[in-house]
Amino acid sequence: MKKLLLLLTCLLGLQTAWAQFPMGGVTPQRKAIPGTADDNTPKGNSKITGFVVDSALTKAVEFASVALVNKVTNKPVDGTVADDKGKFTLNRVAAGEYKLLFSFIGYENKTVDGVIVAKGQDLDLGVIKLASKTKTLEEVTVTGQKELIEEKVDRLVYNAEKDIMAKGGDAADVLRKVPMLTVDLEGNLSLRGSRNVRVLINNKPSTIVASSVADALKQIPADMIKTVEVITSPSAKYDAEGSGGIINIITKKNTLQGLNLNVDAGVGNRGSNLSLNGNYRKGKIGFNLGGFGRANYNLKLQGFNDQTNYTGTGSTRTYQTTDGVNSGLFGNYNLGFDYDIAKNQSLTAGVRYGARNMLNDLNLNTQSFINDVLTGTVRRDVDTKNLSGTVDVNVDYLHTYKPQQEWSISTQYSRNDLTNNFDAIERNATEAMLNREKNINHNLNQEITLQTDYQTPLKKNQMLEFGAKGIMRTVNSDYQYLYGNGSEPLTQSTRQPSGALDYNQSVAGGYASYTLTTKNRYTIKAGTRYEYTTIEASTREGGDINIPNYGNLVPSLNVSKSFKGTTLKLGYNRRIQRPGIQQLNPNINAANPQNISIGNASLRPELTDNVELGVSKNIKKLFVNASFFGRFTDQTITQVVSANDTLAGGVLTTYQNIGSERAVGTNIFGNLAITSKWNVMLFSNILYSNLRGVARVSGSVSEPVSNSGFNVGGGLNTQIQFKNGWGAQAFGFLQGSQVQLQGRTGGFAFYSAGVKKDFKNKKGSIGIAGENFLTKSINIRTDRRSAQFTQLSDMHIFMRGVRLTFSYKIGKMTMDAPRKKGKSVNNDDVKSGGEGMQGGTPATGSGTTSRPR
Known part of the structure; x- marks a missing residue:
């Protein structure tokens, strides 16, 4: 599967590179995948290597497309695809002057000009940085909204991140708004009239809750709560404790x-x-x-x-x-x-x-x-x-x-x-x-x-x-x-x-x-x-x-x-x-x-x-x-x-x-x-x-x-x-x-x-x-x-x-x-x-x- 993905990405990359150089009425030289029997590009004994990375994060850009373009004719003569570590290699390159075009979905195209290759030379271009062209988060327009209440087979989920009053409050302010829950003026929590409730934070207990649930709710900032799960019928996977049920507080996490x-x-x-x-x-x-x-x-x-x-x-x-x-x-x-x-x-x-x-x-x-x-x-x-x-x-x-x-x-x-x-x-x-x-x-x-x-x-x-x-x-x-x-x-x-x-x-x-x-x-x-x-x-x-x-x-x-x-x-x-x-x-x-x-x-x-x-x-x-x-x-x-x-x-x-x-x-x-x-x-x-x-x-x-x-x-x-x-x-x-x-x-x-x-x-x-x-x-x-x-x-x-x-x-x-x-x-x-x-x-x-x- 990985080889198939590599091959498809290579083909798409070469097609993209080809499209960058219009040939007018001239029929371009036929390009084949390097290394195949049908490859009729000029051959030499030189090699070009390098790494393609993200300019902001310095991480590899996996499977980035690389096109080798003749500087004189402005025509692509070879190409390859970077591996999962961002490394690329062009073998059997003839001596001459070239430019390389790097491209990948989500990044700006980049051209490295003035690449001169001598006969028999192993040329290392080092790190090639691509700039992301993904829009920043503040420019994204969200057209759909998550439901305030979601229901699953064993629980009810309250999406607390939609609470605009959460700033400056604590968890008790959020839980008061969750159906089936009651939070009294001291912060004591009950579910369906029972105070025998287990409170988890991100699916696990905390000694913050151990001493007192009411005090624990005061220690959790409301604006950090993403969802509150009310588990009224816990499955066997959960500990047997909590006769009234389980409350699971999920905090916001960053995957960026x-x-x-x-x-x-x-x-x-x-x-x-x-x-x-x-x-x-x-x-x-x-x-x-x-x-x-x-x-x-x-x-x-x-x-x-x-x-x-x-x-x-x-x-x-x-x-x-x-x-x-x-x-x-x-x-x-x-x-x-x-x-x-x-x-x-x-x-x-x-x-x-x-x-x-x-x-x-x-x-x-x-x-x-x-x-x-x-x-x-x-x-x-x-x-x-x-x-x-x-x-x-x-x-x-x-x-x-x-x-x-x-x-x-x-x-x-x-x-x-x-x-x-x-x-x-x-x-x-x-x-x-x-x-x-x-x-x-x-x-x-x-x-x-x-x-x-x-x-x-x-x-x-x-x-x-x-x-x-x-x-x-x-x-x-x-x-x-x-x-x-x-x-x-x-x-x-x-x-x-x-x-x-x-x-x-x-x-x-x-x-x-x-x-x-x-x-x-x-x-x-x-x-x-x-x-x-x-x-x-x-x-x-x-x-x-x-x-x-x-x-x-x-x-x-x-x-x-x-x-x-x-x-x-x-x-x-x-x-x-x-x-x-x-x-x-x-x-x-x-x-x-x-x-x-x-x-x-x-x-x-x-x-x-x-x-x-x-x-x-x-x-x-x-x-x-x-x-x-x-x-x-x-x-x-x-x-x-x-x-x-x-x-x-x-x-x-x-x-x-x-x-x-x-x-x-x-x-x-x-x-x-x-x-x-x-x-x-x-x-x-x-x-x-x-x-x-x-x-x-x-x-x-x-x-x-x-x-x-x-x-x-x-x-x-x-x-x-x-x-x-x-x-x-x-x-x-x-x-x-x-x-x-x-x-x-x-x-x-x-x-x-x-x-x-x-x-x-x-x-x-x-x-x-x-x-x-x-x-x-x-x-x-x-x-x-x-x-x-x-x-x-x-x-x-x-x-x-x-x-x-x-x-x-x-x-x-x-x-x-x-x-x-x-x-x-x-x-x-x-x-x-x-x-x-x-x-x-x-x-x-x-x-x-x-x-x-």
């Missing part, structure tokens, strides 16, 4: 040749950001280096928590008001490398570092009542520091044998160092210091992953995939409490002693998946995965924790059928949800003594069966999708709230495998292209859930608890492009209250709008955007009840914000064929923790936001 630098900046009354991203590619080697920094400030919150605990002799009530300010610094830095070992082999490597510095300053004023009689007033000033440094290092290899047949090896090392401390001072009504309390908690989370995957087509309409994976995790939590009466120095607390948790988890898994596409447009994807988990855990105080090893077989089946613009989908899968460090960590979070939380190191995983039926339809300019689903979970890891036996008016939150959830719901959304430059998307999420569990009444006495109800949300997103580079976008979302095992968490509303102006050269833009700019604050009301207590919380979060954004691209790139890079590690198997709000007061510290990966 050359050097460029993107600068993005934004400044606002609530936050500012600066991002620098550079790419360089030369031939087979490419590098990328990027950094993103974001500062949040002036994030105020106010609210109250009214709680009554019932006892056999009466009631104890606490009324607590909250006044606080949050601030944070987030950084995300990466260095990447890729190398094409050969045409069918590639090697990629990368290092990603994430930094987080979150500071919370809360003033808690608490009034205590016994049988409605005021017994005391205490003010508690709490400073919380949540600091982390996360590192991901990966090396991946991909070998492609033929189209769709490939084998890959992926490795990854991850490390997450998290420090989560608080320092609290309590004063009485006369401002005298009662006591001081300090919690120091350091978490170290390390993970090593090795996996291999192989896929091969079977005939033209079948695909077989199989692979294996091993994950070794180590989680350590070391904590201590210091306490001092009045102004006394801090000493080790006897009420809440120090401790440590060592948690080692290993997961070995293997899978097989088969895909069939039939002539009548059925697509069937079936597979199964087996994972075996071993756990060794111990605490410094209690010694070894007996957690049995367990194995799980998790099947999956996805079927789709397309006909007349309509697609039907049916899916089933079983998923596992392992507990995260937030549920496991025995460190006592007592930053707010009225709302104390503690983990449970003996938790086991929960199992979920998911079923869904979906239909999508294109009706002219309208795309409509509706999906109906059921989720059935046993051994649910449930957050349980009970009255605190040691603190009057306080509650204790922990986690237990005592619940079950039966949920059914629907997601409906439609996207209407009113014109080619104006589209409107509407979406709604409706879920009915039934929760059952057991709650502790007192001591070892427990009682059954159940709750059920609807969770409803929906939104609108519209975007329009005007002339001269102007564009505008508006978004609004309303989330109703959410059913919990012991009450309901309040709903909220969020909206934003913005305009953007692209520069004429398309290399930059400037814009302005605002969030909740007509609303002073957002109010969230939470109501929790049991036989022991009632708790009513009302929190106001001040999020009214406006920001200016600026973006500019530096450098010139030329188009090159996209390269298929090595696959990467994809761990999606640990439950993220927490509710984000505890009794109406934001969770504050003490090491409850890191989780094993």
Whole structure:
């Protein structure tokens, strides 16, 4: 095939060269392919050699055409084609004066004049540079647009790169607009009402996500997100974790040749950001280096928590008001490398570092009542520091044998160092210091992953995939409490002693998946995965924790059928949800003594069966999708709230495998292209859930608890492009209250709008955007009840914000064929923790936001 291509290119090149020299009425000398029996050109014993390269990139111009032209007669007398390294050779050249014409598609023709060849001479012309005549990217007019929403057999794809308000925002701003997803005001993510969601970045996990999904979303710049994949029915190829589903955030990648630098900046009354991203590619080697920094400030919150605990002799009530300010610094830095070992082999490597510095300053004023009689007033000033440094290092290899047949090896090392401390001072009504309390908690989370995957087509309409994976995790939590009466120095607390948790988890898994596409447009994807988990855990105080090893077989089946613009989908899968460090960590979070939380190191995983039926339809300019689903979970890891036996008016939150959830719901959304430059998307999420569990009444006495109800949300997103580079976008979302095992968490509303102006050269833009700019604050009301207590919380979060954004691209790139890079590690198997709000007061510290990966 390669020789045939060479021959055809030679013929075309000679035809092009011949056309450059009109002969008038003279019949030209017949030209044959050099080296053939029919070659009747004048022969000599000289030789001309050289290399043809791209003038900008200094890379070989493969198969460039070379024509040898007699200087006197101006007629071509010989010709050849460069090889795949750009080298050309003209043999048996007669002595004389010549000029050479070089040509190739996509390059300007070049003539080398005054080439004098002596008899018997080997003439080396060295490097011949051809200039590209490809138009620069800013001169290209795009006539088609990618759909805002794309649907595949097992996922929905939201093309976030079309979001004109992305500049200056973070990933949470983008994910709020994705159908089926809900992102609350703290950045906590849920899919179809479930927070048991795995978040991947470019098909692989990151320790940036490990510590907290909400914090991770703040570290990912919105304008670097290309697509968001919502995988509601993961195939066997994915890890079995994530009972709610998988969210895969794909960032923008550069497959162009050359050097460029993107600068993005934004400044606002609530936050500012600066991002620098550079790419360089030369031939087979490419590098990328990027950094993103974001500062949040002036994030105020106010609210109250009214709680009554019932006892056999009466009631104890606490009324607590909250006044606080949050601030944070987030950084995300990466260095990447890729190398094409050969045409069918590639090697990629990368290092990603994430930094987080979150500071919370809360003033808690608490009034205590016994049988409605005021017994005391205490003010508690709490400073919380949540600091982390996360590192991901990966090396991946991909070998492609033929189209769709490939084998890959992926490795990854991850490390997450998290420090989560608080320092609290309590004063009485006369401002005298009662006591001081300090919690120091350091978490170290390390993970090593090795996996291999192989896929091969079977005939033209079948695909077989199989692979294996091993994950070794180590989680350590070391904590201590210091306490001092009045102004006394801090000493080790006897009420809440120090401790440590060592948690080692290993997961070995293997899978097989088969895909069939039939002539009548059925697509069937079936597979199964087996994972075996071993756990060794111990605490410094209690010694070894007996957690049995367990194995799980998790099947999956996805079927789709397309006909007349309509697609039907049916899916089933079983998923596992392992507990995260937030549920496991025995460190006592007592930053707010009225709302104390503690983990449970003996938790086991929960199992979920998911079923869904979906239909999508294109009706002219309208795309409509509706999906109906059921989720059935046993051994649910449930957050349980009970009255605190040691603190009057306080509650204790922990986690237990005592619940079950039966949920059914629907997601409906439609996207209407009113014109080619104006589209409107509407979406709604409706879920009915039934929760059952057991709650502790007192001591070892427990009682059954159940709750059920609807969770409803929906939104609108519209975007329009005007002339001269102007564009505008508006978004609004309303989330109703959410059913919990012991009450309901309040709903909220969020909206934003913005305009953007692209520069004429398309290399930059400037814009302005605002969030909740007509609303002073957002109010969230939470109501929790049991036989022991009632708790009513009302929190106001001040999020009214406006920001200016600026973006500019530096450098010139030329188009090159996209390269298929090595696959990467994809761990999606640990439950993220927490509710984000505890009794109406934001969770504050003490090491409850890191989780094993």
